[in-house]
Amino acid sequence: MTPEATFTRFREYMVGPSRFMSLLSCFELGVIDNLRDTPGMTAAELGDAVGAKPDAVEQLLLLLVKESFLAYDEDTGGYSLDALADIAEDDLRQVLARMEMIKVVTLRQLFYLTDSVRTGTTVGLNKLYGHEGNLYDALAEHKDLREPWARLMNGETAHIDPWFFDNIDVPPGSNVLDLAGNTGLGAIHTCKLKASPGLRVTTFDLPEKEEECLANFRSHGVEEHCSFIGGDVFEEVPKGFDVVLIKHFLPMFDKSDVFKILEGVNRSMDVGGQVHLLVPVFPENIKDSDNYTVDFFPSFFIGCAMGQGGAQKMSTWQKWLEECGFTVTKAIAEDPADMLPHALPVEAVLSATKRAG
DSSP states (O other): OOHHHHHHHHHHHHTHHHHHHHHHHHHHHTHHHHHHHSTTEEHHHHHHHHTSOHHHHHHHHHHHHHTTSEEEOTTTOEEEESGGGGSOHHHHHHHHHHHHHIIIIIITGGGGHHHHHHHTSOHHHHHHHOOOSOHHHHHHHOHHHHHHHHHHHHHHHHHHHHHHHHTSOOOTTOEEEEETOTTTHHHHHHHHHSOOTTOEEEEEEOGGGHHHHHHHHHHTTOTTTEEEEEOOTTTOOOSOOSEEEEESOGGGSOHHHHHHHHHHHHHHSOTTOEEEEEEEEEOSSTTOTTOOHHHHHHHIIIIIISSSOOOEEHHHHHHHHHHTTEEEEEEEEOOGGGSOTTOOSEEEEEEEEEOOO
8 A cells, every 4th residue: 555545544634533423423413304394495595494604504404415425506505315215214214223322332532442451341321421331231321322332233133133043043942041041031022933842041140130121021921931040151151051142242252261161161061062153253354345244243242232352353252161161053144235235343153062072
């Protein structure tokens, strides 16, 4: 890369936050909704409609015209949807859910990313909320964090869980443990998507999740097939399960803690027991520009969520499973053609069985 090209790349990074907020602000103000309902509105008309100065609205819209999100008519001074007109409303809602989560959960906290790297803690959560701990603890205490995070994650789970369960084997009548299963959604999906006579699914998570988890089981009519065990995965993993599911959990930790979790699962299982992982992966060739996992997850996990952790290559997850006493039987990543058009991470399923000895 030439110095000129390098400086061009630097400029792209410099304007990234400004671009992000200019676009999102136009949605938050209601500018885009007004133009969808009434194409051709001028900056003055838009300002009146959304309660903002026309001059400020006009400034924000410069970027959206430049990027062809909107079109501008020089003769009338009116704006209309351009590329945004081709996006289905359901898809747009999901994009906006992701952008809102990024604004609230990541953008502010990442101001302290350097400090988080140095300390191994979520410094932004401490500075902004006085919170000592990780994002997942903070979600329980702070509604402004929880709501955008939950809105995005519920949509992500609804999309990825059917793919995950299509690609794993849960033998009929299995006793399944959903490790770090939060408030039971994974167990509910297991019951519905891998149903069989005698199937039992147990959510294992911190004791404070029990009440909400059991309520979710009742509301989905699966309370006869699902149960909850409270505990800490770093202390002991419950025994007696044929299949263990570990979804969206391992990337929260560095290698040493991932090994503690996998070794604990291994100790809890009989030889031949199955474990299925759902994890984000980045390509073996990190310069694959179609994969945004490394663009987002390193700073998210270190600066916003845990003070540690991150995605890995598929080969790394496989190697770690093997080193923790498992034999990998399947490793498959999402087909980009089947991913949500606005998705950032590429998810992968890895299945393994406990080896003898």
